[in-house]
Amino acid sequence: MKLKIIKDSNPIMRKKSLPVEMPLSKEDKDTLDMMLDYLKKSQDEEYAKKHNYRPGVGMAAIQIGLLKRMFVIYYEKESGPVEYQLVNPVMLETSVKQCALEAGEGCLSVDNDHFGLVHRYYKIKMKAYEAIRGEEIVITAFGYDAIVLQHEYDHLNGVFFYDHINPSAPDKQLPGEQII
Numbered sequence: 001m002k003l004k005i006i007k008d009s010n011p012i013m014r015k016k017s018l019p020v021e022m023p024l025s026k027e028d029k030d031t032l033d034m035m036l037d038y039l040k041k042s043q044d045e046e047y048a049k050k051h052n053y054r055p056g057v058g059m060a061a062i063q064i065g066l067l068k069r070m071f072v073i074y075y076e077k078e079s080g081p082v083e084y085q086l087v088n089p090v091m092l093e094t095s096v097k098q099c100a101l102e103a104g105e106g107c108l109s110v111d112n113d114h115f116g117l118v119h120r121y122y123k124i125k126m127k128a129y130e131a132i133r134g135e136e137i138v139i140t141a142f143g144y145d146a147i148v149l150q151h152e153y154d155h156l157n158g159v160f161f162y163d164h165i166n167p168s169a170p171d172k173q174l175p176g177e178q179i180i
C-alpha cells in the first residue's frame with residue numbers, strides 16, 4: 001500500500017496530535033512499520049524514481065492524516081543507520097546553543113522552497129517509547145540528529161520548519177549558532 005502524504009496546505013497539519021494509547025496496539029505498530037518502510041524506500045534511488053517518492057529521513061503520523069503523537073526516523077550515518085519509531089515523545093532538555101543546517105530543511109509535506117536558516121536547539125534530550133526496541137528510551141542528540149528529532153517533534157504540535165525562519169532576516173546567524 002502506498003502511503004498518501006498530506007501537504008502543508010491541509011489545515012489538519014496545524015493540529016496538535018493526541019497521545020497514543022499504551023500499550024501500543026498492533027494497528028499503531030503496523031502504521032509505524034509502514035511509515036519506516038516508506039522512508040527506507042524513499043532513500044533507494046531506483047525505487048524512489050520509479051514510484052515518484054521524494055527522499056525523506058523522518059515522517060510523523062499526522063503526515064499520513066493520523067493525529068497521533070508518533071513519528072519515525074531513518075537515515076544512514078558513518079557509524080550506522082539511525083532508526084527510530086518514537087511514540088509519545090517528551091522533550092526533557094534543550095540547549096541554549098542553537099544550530100541550523102546550511103542548506104535549510106525540507107519536508108515531505110512541503111513542496112515549496114522556503115529559503116533561510118531554520119533555528120534549532122544544538123542539543124536535546126528526548127524521552128519516548130521506542131517501538132522497534134519495544135521499550136522506553138532517552139535519546140541525547142546533537143547537531144543533525146537533534147535537528148531531525150526536533151523537525152518531527154514539531155509536526156506533533158502543528159509546527160513546520162519554516163515557522164523557525166526569521167522572515168525579515170532569513171540568512172542571519174544567531175549569536176553562537178552552529179551552522180552545519
Ligand SMILES: [Zn+2]
Pocket residue numbers: 106107108109151152155
Ligand atoms: Zn516534515
